[in-house]
Amino acid sequence: MNRPLNRPWLRLARAQWPPIAAVAVLTLVTALLAVTVPARVAGGYDRAARATVAGADVRVEGRQDAATVARYLPLSDDVSVRSATWYGILPRHLSDAVGPPEPYVTTTENRIGGEFLEPRLVTLAWDPGATRRVRFVAGVPPQDMPSDSTPDHGRAVQIALPKPYADKFGYRVGTALPLGDLRATVSGIYVPRDAADPYWATRADLLRVRTELRGEGVRVHTGAALLSGGGYWRIAHGAPDRRLFVTWRFPLKPDGIDSARVSGLAGDIEAYHVAVKGRTDLFECAVATELDAPLKAYGGQLRSAKAVNGLTLSGVAAIAAGVLLLGAGLLGRRLRPALVTMRARGASLRQLAGPACGLLALAVLPAAALGAGLGLLLGTGPPQALSAYAAGGLVVLVLVLPVAVIVREFGGATQITAGRDDLVGARPSRRRLVLEGLLIVLAVTGVVLLRERGAGAGGDPLIAAVPVLLGAACGVVVLRVYPYLLAGLGRALRRGSGAVAFIGVARASRQNVVSALPMVVLLLAAAVAGFAGSVEAALDRGHDRAAWAAVGADARISAELLDQKAVDRVRAVPGVKDAVPARVVRAVRPASGPARVTLIAVDLDAYQRISPGRLPAHPRGALLSPAAARELGMRPMTLSSPNFPEIRVEPSGRIEDFPGEQHGGSFVVVPFRSLTGTEKVPSTVFVRGEPGEAALRGALEASLPPGTMGGDPYKKVEIRRDVLRGMTRAPMVRVVQDSFRDAALIGGAYGLLAVLLVLVVEARARGRGLAHLQVLGLTRRQSRRLALVEIGPVLLCAVGAGWALGLVLPGVTGPVVDLRPYTGGFAVSNHAVDPAALPALLAALLLAAAAAVAIDRAFDTRHDLAAVLRTGD
Known part of the structure; x- marks a missing residue:
């Protein structure tokens, strides 16, 4: 019973397979990009966040005399137990981002007794974490000395020396080193298991010998030595005036870092400063970290990146929506004769919406699900809720479009009257004039709000939509001016001797509003490309200025x-x-x-x-x-x-x-x-x-x-090109540059798809028109030229207007496009696009023209002219 009912749908789908396939492919690509692009950007933010805190730590430090330390922390176990106190008061974001605490205690520099031309200093360190990260090449780790009442044993400790320090001065296992009130014996010599481990970033002296000038040009050699837990007891209970540094180090875990947590770390570190300072059950301690400046820089870069990427991604989303609407509109245009016949035979609006919405759902829903699934499988970054909103909104927009069109064209109508709906002959309705005026008012309002609110307006959806609103308003103006340009050009060509140019312009002027939608898509694509190119060029100039400001010449050496x-x-x-x-x-x-x-x-x-x-x-x-x-x-x-x-x-x-x-x-x-x-x-x-x-x-x-x-x-050697390379390869800069490149490429690809879509879907109707002209003597070469002339006005007007809009957008959105976080604080005002972008723009135009010729060649009807002419007669 159901099979006969399905046959009309199957015949209709088979007859309209080109636009259905086109809409399905566009939906699949759009859903794929809607998932992968925001995830890729978010993944870039997270990678930049991890690079910002890589190797960093947060430390609770206290500096006291040995008597005070011994009173509060008499044993090394007490230092470890105290770690739980500091860990327990960590704020939420900071607690999630750091690993277990690593306590250690060091002394001030101790001078090695003996007759030396150049002083030798050594710092004693009880550091169980370091002991686990070294490998002994001679001897054994330091051991606890026997505990008895003899004065000698009370002052005796075993130490382990780093190999560079031991080799420099010829120390071996068993060497005795007098250190003031202590008598140290070298029990072992070690090297690090992994010298690149971030653990050593704040303990460099445990791996090297440091030589520096002090006083009146005296060279001093400094190193560090490891102690056992018993050695800690002796230095804490030894000379009461000895100064000790007690530190609890919290290393940051790269696996637990993302942009959201890093954004909250700055406030948490400040709160941790206050919490540690307020503890009264221990000697005075303070929080120390090297993260303050990097977190501040990352916060500024993240805000700027989100603002700039919001502007570009909103443009890409609008382009994708325009192309999908174009595909749906072309399918509706192909279905219109069938819908007119159904309406003439008494079909209701619901019955008219069935085939239109059904065919679109057949193309859109499976393609959207497949595209979203592929995007998730690619795993370009953490999935974003924005992807679901964007993909779902576009799908709903496409499915609702035929209902709105049917209601507008067939609602309350009993007869369908034909009339010209091309760009030149059509007269805009009052409703269209009101909508266009409202669009222009919204664009101006968005610009005014953006200028007033400044850099803090980057996250506002209305502000992010300013480029789209300006592009749409510019498209309205172009669509208003475009018919007059075509009409004037047609009158000028009418007096010429050649027929191809006049016929091409005449055919271009006969295109209806649906066929003119590619003009808006191309305009937005060119605007996004121009905006991305100009901002990226400004960013490059800012980096160059910052590199000059840092070095001052091609190179600089200093000491x-x-x-x-x-x-x-x-x-x-x-x-x-x-x-x-x-x-x-x-x-x-x-x-x-x-x-x-x-x-x-x-x-x-x-x-x-x-x-x-x-x-x-x-x-x-x-x-x-x-x-x-x-x-x-x-x-x-x-x-x-x-x-x-x-x-x-x-x-x-x-x-x-x-x-x-x-x-x-x-x-x-x-x-x-x-x-x-x-x-x-x-x-x-x-x-x-x-x-x-x-x-x-x-x-x-x-x-x-x-x-x-x-x-x-x-001493330092700085080369400007290396400094510039480091700036341009910074993680967040790479994210912004990749976003610019992706936006330009995606926008250009969508613009080309829009051109191809119109050309392919309209190829049959165009072939029928050319067939009549070929009977009148149109040659194959003239038909190729005619294809170029037909598409030329759309390409030139849309791309020219869009490119010009893209070049002025950085000036319009200046308060939001703040590049100072990437340029060392230097403001960037020169947004002139790189001249190298112009050949790329020309290449895109030539590619679109070549596509028009290729499709004209593929759908050439000269070999079956009689059959084409009989069709529809």
Whole structure:
């Protein structure tokens, strides 16, 4: 009984299989992207969050004398038990993000007794976590010494030394080291099982020997040694004036970190500071972490990324919706003759909605489920609720569309009258005018709200929809102007001798509103591509400016002090074209007042040569930062410090930033000639050219004063291109750049799909029209040209208007598109798109034109002209 009822549906589906298949493919792709793209972006946020906290920790630290520590924590077990107290008061986000506490206790530096030219210092550490992470290459771990009443045993401890420290000074197992009131015996020598373990980040001295200058140029060698639990008891109950550092370290677990938890960590760390400080049942402790600055930077980058990605992804969603509606509209257009016949025979609106909605449901629902399933299987990131909302909203929109169209066209009608509905001949209804006006008002309102609310408006859905609203409003304007352009072009071509151009424009002007929907889709796609390209170009310029601000030249080498011939050695390095010396002195002060500023002496003219535009033009004297100008004033002054003689400073202008100095810091730049005598010895050399880092590092080592080779903790080699590479490869920057690229590619692909969809679905009707023209003498070459002329106005108008809109969008959405978190605080105002993007735009246009020719060739009816002409006659 059911089989005959299904036959009309089967025949209808078989007859309309091209648009049904097209809608199914579009739905599958859209559902796949709706799941994978938000998940990919969220996964990028999480990876950036894990990179932000990688190797970091939160520590509870207390520094007290041995007597105080022994009173509260007499045994090493008491230190471990206390871990539960600190773990129990961790706030929720912080508790989920950290691992079990790792307690350890260290002493201040102990001088090894003996006659040495250079002092040897060792720090004693009770650290059970470190003991489990080392491998002994000689001897055994330190053991608890026998407990008896003899004075010697009361002061005796066993220690384990890192291999670099033992090898440097020739210490072996069994060596006795006098350490003040302690007599230490080396029980073993160890190396780390994994030197890259983040555990060693705050315990570097347990693995190395550190050599540095102290006092009047004296080299001091420092290391650390491991103790047993009994050794802890002896140092805690030994000399009462000995200082001990008691630390409970909470390592962050990368597996438990995501963007949501990292966003809450900053507040939790602040709350933990207060909670630890408020404990009165132990000696005073405080929370220490290196996460404050990274978390602040990540929070700013995350807000900016969500705002920018919200703008681009909303545009992509609108493009996908437009393409799906286009597919559904083309299917409805193919069904219209059948629906007209059914209505003429007395079918109700419900009966009309059956085949229209049924065929769409047949195409959309299985494809949407399959696309969503494939997206989940790909596992590009954590599933997002936004994906379900987007995919479900698009499916509902497509299924509701035929109902709305049927009600509008057939509601209350008893007769169907034909009339022109093309772009040139159709006259807009009042309802359409009201909707278009409302759309323009919404777009203007969104822009006004965005400008007023600033960077904090990035998460507002209305703000995120501003590019879509502006694109739709621009599309309305283009659709209004487009018919007049075609009409004017047709009148101009009517007087020409060639027929192809005139016929092509005439056929283009006969396209109805459904066929013009690709114009809006193409416009939005071009706008998204232009917006992404311009913002990415601005981000690249901001990175370049930040890299220049960090290094100050192509390269820079710096140390506490270099020798007189440092610049000559640097100039001799292959690849170096020029080098300029500078001297940086910290904490200089005026003759009166509490101000402390940094003094930078550099040859201003020479620096202008290697880094043009970084300093004010033709400075006559000293340049002061805004902070220094506020603290010191702009009158002549004298600056000095305990280690630097007086220098006369005559301000001549201001400078906002200088390489190596914090943005907004207090510093003074003076000409290098102001220095005299030994003060002219440089501490920094700015380099122009492309030298290798190894060569520059060798020149730096050779330029250090005698006796400090490898011992200057301030020495540093920075190369601008490496700094720039590090900025561009930062995790959150990669997320934003990948989002820009994906948005441009997806938008372009959808735009091309829209063109192909119209061309393929309308190929049969176009073939019938060309068949009549071929009877009149239209050649094959002319038909190819005709295909280009027909699609040309749509492509040029839509892509041109969309590209122009995309270029102005960064200026319109300026308060939301805040790139300063990625550029070291430098504002980016130049959003000019990279010229390299123009060939890509031209290639996309050529690809669309080639698709038109290819489809014209595929559906060429010349070989069966008689059959085509008989069809429909």
